[in-house]
Amino acid sequence: MKVFRVLSAVFLFLFFGLKCQQNPYREGARLYQVHCANCHMDDGAGLSALIPPLAGSGFLKTHRERLPCILKYGLKDTIQVNGKQYAEQMPGVPTLSAVHITNILNYIQTSWGNQEQPFRLDDVEALLEACKR
Amino acid sequence: MKYILFFGIALTAFWACDPGAPRPLPILGERDVVNGDTVYPTIPDFSFVDQDSQAVTNATFQDKIYVVDFFFIHCPTICPKVKANGLRIYKKYENDPRVGLLSHSIDVKNDTVAALKRHAEKLGIHPERWRLVTGDHDAIYSIADDYFSVATENPGAPGGFDHSGRLILVDKYRHVRAFCDGTNAKDVDRFMQDMDRLLEEQFARR
Numbered sequence: 001m002k003v004f005r006v007l008s009a010v011f012l013f014l015f016f017g018l019k020c021q022q023n024p025y026r027e028g029a030r031l032y033q034v035h036c037a038n039c040h041m042d043d044g045a046g047l048s049a050l051i052p053p054l055a056g057s058g059f060l061k062t063h064r065e066r067l068p069c070i071l072k073y074g075l076k077d078t079i080q081v082n083g084k085q086y087a088e089q090m091p092g093v094p095t096l097s098a099v100h101i102t103n104i105l106n107y108i109q110t111s112w113g114n115q116e117q118p119f120r121l122d123d124v125e126a127l128l129e130a131c132k133r
Numbered sequence: 134m135k136y137i138l139f140f141g142i143a144l145t146a147f148w149a150c151d152p153g154a155p156r157p158l159p160i161l162g163e164r165d166v167v168n169g170d171t172v173y174p175t176i177p178d179f180s181f182v183d184q185d186s187q188a189v190t191n192a193t194f195q196d197k198i199y200v201v202d203f204f205f206i207h208c209p210t211i212c213p214k215v216k217a218n219g220l221r222i223y224k225k226y227e228n229d230p231r232v233g234l235l236s237h238s239i240d241v242k243n244d245t246v247a248a249l250k251r252h253a254e255k256l257g258i259h260p261e262r263w264r265l266v267t268g269d270h271d272a273i274y275s276i277a278d279d280y281f282s283v284a285t286e287n288p289g290a291p292g293g294f295d296h297s298g299r300l301i302l303v304d305k306y307r308h309v310r311a312f313c314d315g316t317n318a319k320d321v322d323r324f325m326q327d328m329d330r331l332l333e334e335q336f337a338r339r
Binding site: 037038039041047048049050051089091 | 207209210211212213214216217220252254255256257316
């Protein structure tokens with residue numbers, strides 16, 4: 001009988017453990033598909049020298065504080081991503097709320113092998129103050 | 134009796150697997166009968182300018198099959214995905230002079246020759262193989278119809294233009310033979326198979 005109890009525990013653990021692991025930021029994934037995947041691609045690879053990658057992007061680490069404002073108001077700058085230069089233009093999505101932005105960022109931070117610290121909603125709200133329009 | 138049945142099944146199986154040539158791709162569009170001849174719609178004469186200021190006309194694609202799309206550089210929606218899939222096609226046929234690519238900008242005002250040149254360089258494409266063209270506004274919008282694609286100006290649409298992400302395959306005789314959703318990698322896989330079939334059909338084995 002003990003065997004069954006142990007087995008049930010194992011299965012329950014696998015069920016909940018894996019289920020939660022599979023897709024930690026579902027809302028973020030959905031929003032990413034809608035607002036970002038057209039340019040940065042489903043796998044975060046970007047496009048040639050035109051659109052920088054998000055997968056493995058060092059920019060996410062070095063410019064962490066700027067990310068919420070970039071998502072909301074876009075970016076038109078000359079930037080370096082993993083040693084390559086981009087002088088392009090990204091439109092922002094001004095209709096995104098702080099909650100949306102937190103979800104998208106956390107999806108990016110933990111997808112395609114990225115392992116950045118997640119954002120908290122208050123962090124994002126505070127950072128958005130800087131570019132409030 | 135049993136043998137006849139068996140033979141029937143064997144025959145059916147044989148037919149079903151059809152070892153002969155695959156059926157040719159259809160010619161798309163309404164066909165018409167003119168003086169007893171059956172005619173299919175053909176791509177009309179055109180003349181545009183590419184990223185190197187070279188004229189691009191039907192003659193550019195003489196004895197080639199070519200892939201067409203409509204895009205604009207500052208497109209906030211589907212264009213980069215279509216370009217990414219276009220790049221897959223480009224890479225597959227990069228060294229095959231029988232295949233060309235032709236992308237029309239529908240943003241005549243902003244996508245100047247210089248802008249197209251820069252875009253092509255950033256994409257890393259060779260102008261001989263992939264022409265990014267601009268030209269007369271009305272000529273571009275009307276040829277979109279001939280390719281069964283959609284291109285309209287629409288201030289309400291993201292970026293100000295409404296267009297489909299279709300990739301369109303044109304044969305040596307200016308007939309449209311296939312198309313696919315350029316944002317969908319699987320559909321593009323199928324499309325590249327169609328391209329291979331068309332090459333088989335229209336060019337003698339090398």
